[in-house]
Amino acid sequence: EEVAAFLKRHRVNVSGTDVPHPIKSFEMLCKEHKFQPFVLRNLKTFGFKQPTPIQMQSVPVAVHRRDFIANAPTGSGKTLAFLLSILHQVHSEEKSGYRAVVVSPTRELATQIYEHLRNLTTGRKVKVCLMTKANAAAQAQDPAMRQKYDILITTPMRLVHAIQNGEADLSRVRSLVLDEADSLMEKGFLEQVDEILSACTSTNLQISLYSATMPSSVEQMAKTIMKDPIRIIVGTQNA
Numbered sequence: 001e002e003v004a005a006f007l008k009r010h011r012v013n014v015s016g017t018d019v020p021h022p023i024k025s026f027e028m029l030c031k032e033h034k035f036q037p038f039v040l041r042n043l044k045t046f047g048f049k050q051p052t053p054i055q056m057q058s059v060p061v062a063v064h065r066r067d068f069i070a071n072a073p074t075g076s077g078k079t080l081a082f083l084l085s086i087l088h089q090v091h092s093e094e095k096s097g098y099r100a101v102v103v104s105p106t107r108e109l110a111t112q113i114y115e116h117l118r119n120l121t122t123g124r125k126v127k128v129c130l131m132t133k134a135n136a137a138a139q140a141q142d143p144a145m146r147q148k149y150d151i152l153i154t155t156p157m158r159l160v161h162a163i164q165n166g167e168a169d170l171s172r173v174r175s176l177v178l179d180e181a182d183s184l185m186e187k188g189f190l191e192q193v194d195e196i197l198s199a200c201t202s203t204n205l206q207i208s209l210y211s212a213t214m215p216s217s218v219e220q221m222a223k224t225i226m227k228d229p230i231r232i233i234v235g236t237q238n239a
């Protein structure tokens with residue numbers, strides 16, 4: 001099947017330069033994108049058999065380290081899409097501090113993402129930090145604690161607070177995910193997003209933005225923070 005026909009059948013609309021091809025199965029993660037076998041194992045264990053359309057297209061785009069906007073309806077599996085992308089990039093225990101950050105608009109969502117990621121990293125030494133008041137305080141007291149985590153899941157306010165107090169080092173972050181970007185904008189978190197971006201000083205930073213809707217505020221933000229972005233739009237069932 002041609003790529004174009006495959007995408008059409010799954011209602012995936014994609015635009016941009018040199019767009020990487022979609023995956024048709026989770027097996028392709030290992031076969032074509034050098035994912036470690038544990039990822040496939042844990043996907044099976046937790047009952048994920050087939051990628052959803054947003055996962056098919058956004059994971060290979062992320063693996064190629066492209067900036068992108070992913071627009072797909074609620075319930076379409078955006079969380080697993082960005083968690084897989086992160087797991088491809090952050091698999092070793094380098095002890096060098098955060099290499100990936102997920103910013104989520106609410107604590108409840110951040111907690112769900114954290115639990116999802118804990119499942120996917122079962123049996124691995126990847127350390128995931130859910131930034132709460134309590135462990136932000138613990139990290140403030142003990143700088144060594146900040147080095148032990150690989151991936152950070154946080155709300156914008158909590159992270160900005162930590163940055164301003166010198167408690168979060170984002171200089172090694174290679175992947176920044178903004179989840180529910182529409183909600184981040186609605187809640188007025190643009191300033192916080194800017195501050196987080198300024199703290200991600202690596203020249204090799206990849207940015208992805210996930211959203212169920214694409215208001216102009218989100219388009220505008222994407223335009224100002226991304227380099228040569230790819231845009232992935234997954235249609236609804238009867239769109």
Ligand code: ADP
Pocket residue numbers: 047048049050051052055072073074075076077078079080
């Ligand atoms: P979204 O963020 O797009 O609103 P979620 O990431 O919260 O959606 O996923 C919605 C539900 O779909 C969750 O229960 C999740 O576990 C499930 N899900 C995600 N990907 C798959 C998949 N590939 N196969 C089966 N279920 C999936």
Ligand code: MG
Pocket residue numbers: 078079179180
């Ligand atoms: Mg979501």
